[in-house]
Amino acid sequence: MIRSTCLSAFLLSCCVAFAQDQPPAPAQAAPTGVPAAGVTTSQSADLTQFQKIEDTWSNAVNQHDQYSLENVLSPLFVDVAANGDITTRNQQIVQVLNGDDKTVWLTQKVITLRMLGDIAVANGTYTLHHRVNSAAVDEKGVFTHVFERLRGGWVCVNSQRTSLKQENPNTKQKKPSQASEPFHIPLFSRGDKDAKQ
Numbered sequence: 001m002i003r004s005t006c007l008s009a010f011l012l013s014c015c016v017a018f019a020q021d022q023p024p025a026p027a028q029a030a031p032t033g034v035p036a037a038g039v040t041t042s043q044s045a046d047l048t049q050f051q052k053i054e055d056t057w058s059n060a061v062n063q064h065d066q067y068s069l070e071n072v073l074s075p076l077f078v079d080v081a082a083n084g085d086i087t088t089r090n091q092q093i094v095q096v097l098n099g100d101d102k103t104v105w106l107t108q109k110v111i112t113l114r115m116l117g118d119i120a121v122a123n124g125t126y127t128l129h130h131r132v133n134s135a136a137v138d139e140k141g142v143f144t145h146v147f148e149r150l151r152g153g154w155v156c157v158n159s160q161r162t163s164l165k166q167e168n169p170n171t172k173q174k175k176p177s178q179a180s181e182p183f184h185i186p187l188f189s190r191g192d193k194d195a196k197q
Contacts, residue, residue, distance in 0.1 A: 047113050050122050050147070053154055054108040061106045064096050074148060074155040082141055082163035103136065105129040108143065118149040126161065139163050 053072060060068035070093065077089035087095070110124040121144065128139040141163035147154040 044113070046115060046120075047110055050113055050120065050154070051110045053147070053156075054110055054122070054124070054145075057156070058106045058108050061096055061104065064099075066093055066097055069093055069096055071153075072156060074150065074157045076157050077155075077159070078157070079159040080161065082139065082161045101131045103129060103131055120147040120149075120154065121145070122147065140166065 056068055057072045059065065060072060070089075073089045073092060075089060077092070079087045079092060081087070106126065106128050108124060108126045110122045112123045114121045123142065123144050126141055126143050128141075130137055130139065141161055143162075144158075144160045145156050146158040148157050
């Protein structure tokens with residue numbers, strides 16, 4: 001029993017000593033022209049590549065092209081629309097093919113791109129022309145698309161859109177307050193004391 005304990009302790013100390021004597025593996029540099037993982041890029045070949053993917057996506061929606069849309073969207077795709085609707089890849093394809101609104105027109109522009117190994121996160125702007133209650137609407141906003149490298153290409157696994165508030169030229173803008181204080185509290189502001197005198 002004592003011999004087996006001593007032998008185990010000796011082997012363990014040899015393994016630890018051997019592991020400590022090994023030189024560290026040399027760090028591999030990223031290939032030339034490819035940003036390191038986690039780097040945000042705004043000018044690169046990768047950005048151009050992802051803009052082409054976004055253009056393929058937009059054209060598939062605009063031309064009601066099921067095959068092209070299937071090549072851009074992952075089977076695991078989830079879309080969160082600006083209005084909060086959540087849809088899957090199959091639901092997106094059905095909307096493109098059977099949508100009642102034949103005026104739908106989508107454009108997307110990639111602004112920044114982060115490469116995280118086999119994951120890429122693209123942020124950009126979009127314009128979606130569509131109908132709401134028989135009225136034409138141009139929805140403008142920002143998007144975040146998460147892509148996964150799959151079989152040598154990229155497919156989108158997640159999309160999040162946020163529409164930007166549009167100024168309505170028909171609404172009157174509020175006049176700035178002329179008050180000397182940032183807000184009015186009845187009974188304590190100078191205006192109320194002056195009115196009582």
